[in-house]
Amino acid sequence: MRSRIIAAVAAILLAIVGVVLLTGYVVGADQRAMAGMKTTSVLVVTGPVKAGTPAKDLAELVEPKVLPAKAVAPGALTSLEDVAGKVATADLVAGEQLLANRFDAPEKEKDKDAVEVPEDMQEISIMLESQRVVGSTITAGETVGVFTTYHDSPKPTHQVLHQALVTRVEVGLPPSNAAPEADPEAEEGAEPEGPAVPEGNVLVTLALSAPDAEVLVWSQEIGTIWLSREPEGTPRGGTRTVTEGVLFR
Structure with a gap:
């Protein structure tokens, strides 16, 4: 009976060690893959954003994400300061990169600066x-x-x-x-x-x-x-x- 318990405990410990080693290998593989290419940190949307939302209200709805440079879209933002004072011109969805061309001055400011x-x-x-x-x-x-x-x-x-x-x-x-x-x-x-x-x-x-x-x-x-x-x-x-x-x- 005792030998069965010892065998069961040993099997559980081996399974735990295996999971730890596999997780470490996967993380290490990701790190090795990223180490071989140039990367850039950009802001990614984490939740739905409605058109017209001021950039200053997006702090809780975006987060930085490190991506391979070739996967970064033109105009991707690294800081909300780059669109300070502007509003979103379209609905944004979770997972997309935050792009400069999705922001513009509020309509009232655009009208103020319009050419007569x-x-x-x-x-x-x-x-x-x-x-x-x-x-x-x-x-x-x-x-x-x-x-x-x-x-x-x-x-x-x-x-x-x-x-x-x-x-x-x-x-x-x-x-x-x-x-x-x-x-x-x-x-x-x-x-x-x-x-x-x-x-x-x-x-x-x-x-x-x-x-x-x-x-x-x-x-x-x-x-x-x-x-x-x-x-x-x-x-x-x-x-x-x-x-x-x-x-x-």
């Missing part, structure tokens, strides 16, 4: 690639020149509008679930060279008279558009319609 549309003008928007909008550096309140290239031969280019008032600029971002591509040749901890290049398209809203709005729509439909920064007082003379014949004559 002159009387008898209407607002109209166009979507352009970032390089067509002076590298996405145009801001609301500035005035721009509008250049159009007609697609059909001989593909003429001409400045069709002068000093159009910009009332809103929205810079497009990559999808929230997109992960940056890892550079196998980049040294760990190395700083990127040069300024960051804007990604995505840019939605630019202009305040125009009805005739100028017609010109803009026609230009967008039949060709391509470039915007220049054209402040008040910029000379308007000297433009001409450029074609291959004009350029290489």
Whole structure:
């Protein structure tokens, strides 16, 4: 009888030791896997967040999580201070990374800073690639020149509008679930060279008279558009319609 009890106790002890060793191996494997790659700590949502929730109220609804750098989404936040004074623009769910493009200024503040549309003008928007909008550096309140290239031969280019008032600029971002591509040749901890290049398209809203709005729509439909920064007082003379014949004559 005593030998059976001893055998049972020994079996229990062996089982406990086995569980401990297995747990230690799994934890160690995770640590070894993470040690072989660059990691980043980002904020992850731990509970449902409603659109309109101020960033200052999220302290209990997010937590830091260490992820492989290649799994970190563009714009992932490491601190709520980066979106201080802003509110969530969409519902957030548990498990997703907290992204900067999910936050914006409260509507009342956006309205306060909005550019006033002159009387008898209407607002109209166009979507352009970032390089067509002076590298996405145009801001609301500035005035721009509008250049159009007609697609059909001989593909003429001409400045069709002068000093159009910009009332809103929205810079497009990559999808929230997109992960940056890892550079196998980049040294760990190395700083990127040069300024960051804007990604995505840019939605630019202009305040125009009805005739100028017609010109803009026609230009967008039949060709391509470039915007220049054209402040008040910029000379308007000297433009001409450029074609291959004009350029290489």
